[in-house]
Every structure is written in structure tokens, then in C-alpha cells.
Amino acid sequence: MSLLEVTDLQVSFHTADGEVHAVRGMSFSVDRGSTLGIVGESGSGKSVSTQTLMRLTPGAKVSGTALFEGQDLLTVSDDRMRELRGAEIAMIFQDPLSSLHPLYKVGWQIEEMIRAHDRKISRDQARKRAVEMLGLVGIPKPDRRVDDYPHQFSGGMRQRVMIAMALALNPKLIIADEPTTALDATVQAQILDLMRRLQAEFDTALIMITHDLGVIADMADDVLVMYGGKPAERAERRTLYYRAHHPYTMGLLRSVPTAAGGGDRLRPIPGQPPSLINLPTGCVFHPRCEFVMDRCRVDEPTLDPAGPPPGADGHDPSHASACWLPHDAVGLGEEAQARRLAAAEAGRKGKGAKPPEPPDSAGKPDTGRPDTGPQAQGPDTGKGPEGPDTGAGTQEPKPKPKGPGGAPDGGTG
């Protein structure tokens, strides 16, 4: 059984502007000692979802289940939740300056947490433990630094203090919410290194939230890509890097500086993340998608298996993607790109200027994905071997219909 099993988590907030659908159905699991990376832009729901697991989002409307060792984090009593926080599940936050109390010594802040969970432990023992933890995370002269205030530490050192605090009670799961975003690049590498080392040492499971695919590449076993409050794609780390399916994931990969390589210019994803109050119809990503098809505007894709079928080379049973493009058109390679473009082409009824919402779309779910393979319907039977590319010759996509929100087409790829 997984350590943490989240099923159909939904979180929304009531605001003056309307209902904010921060998380709209998210399922994932984390095994003991493993690392799950959650990637996405701001507003994709990645932080809200994990803070909801810790019940740190007051006023939120929450549904779904989150089983942590068999108990549902979303429904356990407040007292039980308090016992779990810190001791079983610890958190590391983004900005280490604002996340430590400025008026208390760092040692005191670690001791407080230790003593909150173990009333029998003496102040001296708690302090010893705090010093030990500070030493473990690489803070020099921990026996003296324990009496310093947070402002007397540098950013990287403060994050080390946060890590020391998170590990102090040897929790089973650590949720790290953008732990390196506020740090500069060299320090970032050190902190990630430290986390990886300590994770192995303590055999702790880790949920790593970030917008930086580079961080995930170093750390994660599995990756969940979030967009507009929903998972866009889920896969093992290697699969995601080499056989990404969702256009959003590919956009993220192309906008990572190192991934651009070869002097290519970075290619940002055009447009803005969606408003979580007025979500686009259909696929939430369609206003920004270069492969947008007619059905994308009306039909929200489900998270279905993607990539090569079972038995085939590069099959990843955990790989799933919420996109109507052919299941097997994966990766950044030219051939896959050509097939995507062809599929997108075929998926657009009228070429040229066409009104955005085809009224007939609801009546044609049977078309399924414009998959090139002949047997694309079954969600978990793999996709067959590659079919003939219907539009293999079509290199240039035709002008696209204008998106409903005047969606910019960006580079056509």
C-alpha cells in the first residue's frame, strides 16, 4: 500500500469574485521513501492541494480522500491532524526568511516542535536534538548557531534550518513547496543535494512542488504536471523527459533554459494561465495550445494512458495524459511533432477562420481521438503500433481558427 493515496481531491474557495476552483480533481500516490514531483505554473493548484492535505487552507471547500497510512487526512479530527503535522508529515516552504519566526531563536523553534509532540522529552534533550539536526544539515558550529535568530542566517542557511526542523522528528513524508525557488542557483544545487542525501538517510518520502523541471530532473521518481487545477500529465521522470505527451508538458520542457540546448532560443508558452474563476470550456489548456482541435474547445479530456503500449519499448504503465492528441504521439522528436500537427489538422473541421464553438461537437464523441492508430478507443488497452500518418506530408499547420478568448497562437512550432 502506498504511504499516501490521494483520490479525486477537489478544493475550491468562495470569494467575492466568485467560486475559485483551485484544485479540480487530482489523484496521486506516494510510496514510502519515494519522491513525487508536482510541476506547474503559479495558480495551477500545486501548493493549494498539498496545503489542503495538511489542512492549512482554512475556508476551503474540500472533497475527495487522502489516505495517509489508512487514515483520511481530510476527515481526521483536529487533534489527530495536529499529531500528524510535523511528526509524520513535515513541510518545507518556499521563502525561508518569512517562514521562520523572526523573533525567536532558530533552536527554540526546532525545540518547540520536538516538545509539542513528545511531552516527556526534557528541554535539554530537545536542545541537543536541535543542535544535532543543525549539524546534520551542514550548519557550521551548530552548538553556537542554535542561539541565533533567523535574520543572522543567509538564505541558504535558513533553508537548511527549515530542513533540519522538518527532519527533526523523522517524519514519513515531507512536503517541500518550492524549497529552492527563493535561493540563488549555486545554493539551490547544494540544498537539493542535501535533501536528496537526507531523504535516503532517513528513508523519507518526499513531495517536491516546483515550477522548475530542472529541480524535478534531479529529484523525482514520478512527476505530476498540473495545469488549471488538474493533472495534465503523469509519468515516471524519464518518461516525462523523453516521451512527454501533453503539449503543456512539452511547452514546459522547451522553456527550460538547459533543455533548449544548441543555441536554440527559449520558447515560452504563449498566453496566460487560466482564471480559476472562469475556466475555459473543454480542455483548460486549449487557448494556449498550438495543436488545438475542435473538440478541445468543448470536451474536457480525461487522464488516459499515453505512450507506447505494454510490451513495447519505453512503455510506462504510470504514464497518463489529459489530451486529445494521439496517445502514442509522444516526445519532442520531429516525427512525433509531425503526427501531432497532422492530428490537429485533421481535428479541425473548417480550416481558416471558423467560429470557435462548433455546435455539432457534442454529437461527435464517437470520433474519439483523431488517433492515427486504428484502435484508439479503449482507454487502457495500449495504442497499437503507429498507424499511417494521415497527414504526414503536412508540415505547416494551416491558419487556426481564432480561439474563444482571442487566444494567441504563438509560434506554430
Next chain:
Amino acid sequence: MLRYVIRRLLYAVLVLWLVSTLVFVFLHLSPTSVERTIGGPRASTETLEQIRRNLGLDKPVLVQYFSWLGHLLKGDLGQSYLNGTSVASIIANRLPTTLWLVAGAGVIWFIGGVASGVYSATHPRSGADRIITGTVLIGLSLPSFVMALVLLYVFSTKLGELGVHYFEAGPPLQEHFFQRMILPWIGLAFLMVATYTRLTRGSMLDVLGEDYIRTARSKGISERRVIYRHGLRSALTPVVTQFGIDIGALIGSTIVIERVFGLQGVGQLVYQSINLGDTPVIIGVTLMVTLFVVVANLIVDIGYSFLDPRVRLA
């Protein structure tokens, strides 16, 4: 730290000198004639002249100023024009009443304001929060003499226990201390409770939204501890700062409350001295009030470095 305090004290001396000089100049420009007060309405011109000579008022203003300043440097605030008693002893006589008034009111408004502010902040948009914020608005818009008169009316005429006779000027302060002080305290504290509730509520709401409060919750400590140990500890810093400044400033602005409740404090003294044109007393009180404000500010600044380890005095 020591150097900082010394520098601040030197600065305080400068402020005292400036304030006293300004008051001196303004009072000598004003048309009140103390000799008429002393001599009475039917005094002859010669009598008035004589009185002026006796008080040294016939000399040029600059001469008067330097003579006064010379005495001041020796710690002598001069004598009252009216009865010749030393200004210092007059103030010393009146000061305890005012100090008790401000101190008692200070305790009430600080505790009351912080308590209702914290409650309001931790129960946002609840019924109690709405009632508290509504009352605060009333408190802020009500002049203190209105409140004082309402209290006096309600408690003194309707209830025999706290009868009007407690508020007659004259008997020493120790007599019926609490019966005499409780209404002035409330009267003075009422508006301040409102201010402090607002201040605490705002500060507390800010702090409770901070990242380190989220960290505290994620550590698994009790909500009570999160709010008081982590939240209030930070939220109090600006409140305590304001408290120090207000206490200092209030010593000089209790006139209304002292008048209404017949307390013979510094406020009354100022009122009487201005009516009579007793310049040395007015300047003496002004200097004392200035001193209180300056010292209160110094204490606040020094206290700040204890409240917040990030602040270093230099």
C-alpha cells in the same frame, strides 16, 4: 547602547530648550495681563506698574528670557506670579493625580484593547467581531467629554454609590481613591480602547497571514500556541510602541477629563494657569509634558530592541 542613550538624551535637552523658548515667546506675545488679575479690576495704574516691576515684567523681553533661562539651567523653574510658590512644588503637588489617572486608564485600555482586538482578529466576520468593530467606530467618533459626561450622568445621578460628591475638587486623592478614579479611568480609556482594538486587530490579522504562522501550524503545535506565542508576540510590537508614545503624550492632555471629574491634576493646573496668565507655571508644565513625551519615546525605542532582535540601536 549607552552611546545611543546619551545621544538621545542630548537630543532631548535640545527639544526641551526649543519647546520652552517657543512657549516663552508666544506667552510674551499674548495680550493677557497678569497684573490686572492680581490687582483686581479697580487697581490704579501705579499699582499695576508696581506689580509689573515686582514680577520683573518691566524689563525687556530678552533680559527676562535670559534671566529665566539662567534659572532654568540651575534647575529653577521660577515662582508662580500669583502666590510666589515655586513652580516645581506646584507641579509636584498636582502630578500624582494625573499619573494615577493616566496609569489606571492605560492598564484598562491596553488590556481591553488588546483582548478585544485579538478576539476580533481570530474570529473574523463573526457576530462578536462585527459588534466590536461597530463599537470601535462609535468610540473613535465620540469626543471624550461626551463620554465623560454620559458616565457622570449615568453613574452619579442614577446610582447613589458613585455619587457626585466624589468629584468635587479638593479632598486629597487617597480619600475614596477607587470611587473617584474609576469613572475618569473609563472616560479616558474609552476612546483609547477603541484605537487599540483597531490597532491590535489590524496588526494581528497581518501577522496571522504571515508565512511563519503557517510554519507554526505545520509543526503541529496547538492553535492556542500558534495564536498567542507566535501571532500575538509579533502583533504586539507596534501596539506596545504606540502605547509608550500615547502614555507620554496623554500626561499633557487630560484637561477635559480632569475638569469634568474635578480632579486636581496637571490638566486642571494648565487650565487655571492659562486663565490667570500665570506664565511660569504654564512654561513649567509644558516642559514637564515635553520631558514625559521625550522620555517615553526613548523608552519605546530602547524597548523595541528588546522586543525585536532584528533592531540594533546605534
